[in-house]
Amino acid sequence: MIRPEDLLRPTPAGLYCPPGDFYVDPVRPVDRAVVTHGHSDHARSGHGAVLATDQTLAIMAERYGEDFTTLRQPVAYGETASHNGVEIKLVPAGHVLGSAQAVVSYQGLTMVVSGDYKRRRDPTCAPFEPVPCHVFISEATFGLPVFTHPPDGEEIARLVQSLGQFPERAHLVGAYALGKAQRVIKLLREQGWERPIYVHGALERLNRLYEREGVDLGPILPATGLKKDALGGEVAIAPPSAIQDRWARRFADPVTAFASGWMLVKARAKQRGVELPLVISDHADWPELIATFEEIRPEEVWITHGREEGLLRWAELNGTKARALRLVGYDEEDDEAPDERPD
Incomplete structure (x- = not known):
C-alpha cells in the first residue's frame, strides 16, 4: 500500500x-x-x-x-x-x-x-x-x-411564530442563494407555510434549477417591482448582503433574519443587525x-x-x-x- x-x-x-x-x-x-x-x-x-x-x-x-x-x-x-x-x-x-x-x-x-x-x-x-x-x-x-446547533425545525418554527406575532411586518430572511435558500423554503413548507414566498432576483435561476431537479418549492414570486412598505406579514428571502442594502428599504418595517450556523454567536448577529437569528447550517x-x-x-x-x-x-x-x-x-x-x- x-x-x-x-x-x-x-x-x-x-x-x-x-x-x-x-x-x-x-x-x-x-x-x-x-x-x-x-x-x-x-x-x-x-x-x-x-x-x-x-x-x-x-x-x-x-x-x-x-x-x-x-x-x-x-x-x-x-x-x-x-x-x-x-x-x-x-x-x-x-x-x-x-x-x-x-x-x-x-x-x-x-x-x-x-x-x-x-x-x-x-x-x-x-x-x-x-x-x-x-x-x-x-x-x-x-x-x-x-457549536452545537439546535434542530432546524425549531428555528423555522421561531420564524413562523414571529410572522404570527408581527403580521404587519415583512420578514426578510438572509440565506445563501445555493442550498440554504431552497432549504429554508422547503422547511417553511413543511411547517405549513403555503403562501407565496418572495425571492430576490439572485435566487431565481437557482430556484428554477432546483425545481428542474425535482425539488418542489411551492409558489414563489419575485420580490421586485413592489410598492413601498410592501409584504407585511409575508416572507422574502435574499442573499445576506441584500438585507443590509438599500434593496431592503422597500419592505414594511422588516424583521431581518439570517439563516446561518454562525447565528449561534450573538456578537455576529448583532454585528449584522439581525433581529431574528436562525441557527440553520x-x-x-x-x-x-x-x-x-x-x-x-x-x-x-x-x-x-x-x-x-x-x-x-x-x-x-x-x-x-x-x-x-x-x-x-x-x-x-x-x-x-x-x-x-x-x-
Whole structure:
C-alpha cells in the first residue's frame, strides 16, 4: 500500500493527486479537477476538465456559463471513474444539491475527501453516506464544542411564530442563494407555510434549477417591482448582503433574519443587525463531526479548513492520528458568488 501523502497532497492550488494527475476542489484553474459541489469557493471556472455530479455541473453552468470548462465528465452517485489507474467515486455529502464526497482509491489505499458536508436531514439533497476508508479528509467549519446547533425545525418554527406575532411586518430572511435558500423554503413548507414566498432576483435561476431537479418549492414570486412598505406579514428571502442594502428599504418595517450556523454567536448577529437569528447550517456541527469520525473509524483524519485545532485535540485525546492541511481559499461557511449580489 502506498503512503497517503503519495496519493493526495496539499498544494497552493488545492489537494493534488500525483498518480491520477488531478486536483480536488482546486482554488485556481487546473487541467483536471474533481469538484465536490457548486459553491464558488470549491467550484471555480476555467479548468480544462471537470468531473462532478450532473447537478454540480448544471450549477456551475448556471453560474459561470456553458463554457465554464473545456470538458465535463458527469459521474452519478456510486459510479466509479478511473484516470491513470486511480479510481474516483462520488457519494452524497448532504451539503447542497449534487454535493459529493470524492472517494479516491489506488493500490489498496482509499481516501475520502468530504468537501463540505452535514449529517442532518435536508429535503433538498441526498443525505450524507459514510464510506469506510483509510484516511478521511474532513472540513472543520464548526469544529469547536461550542457549536452545537439546535434542530432546524425549531428555528423555522421561531420564524413562523414571529410572522404570527408581527403580521404587519415583512420578514426578510438572509440565506445563501445555493442550498440554504431552497432549504429554508422547503422547511417553511413543511411547517405549513403555503403562501407565496418572495425571492430576490439572485435566487431565481437557482430556484428554477432546483425545481428542474425535482425539488418542489411551492409558489414563489419575485420580490421586485413592489410598492413601498410592501409584504407585511409575508416572507422574502435574499442573499445576506441584500438585507443590509438599500434593496431592503422597500419592505414594511422588516424583521431581518439570517439563516446561518454562525447565528449561534450573538456578537455576529448583532454585528449584522439581525433581529431574528436562525441557527440553520449546511455544515456539520461539533457533535456531528465527532459522530462521523467515530462511525467511519479511519486510520487517519486530515482537516482541510475551519477550526482545525479543536478536532486535532479531540483526535489526540482519542488516539486517532490526525493532521491539519491548512488549505487556503475556502470560506467559513457558504460563500456569496458574484450572482448573489443585490440587484
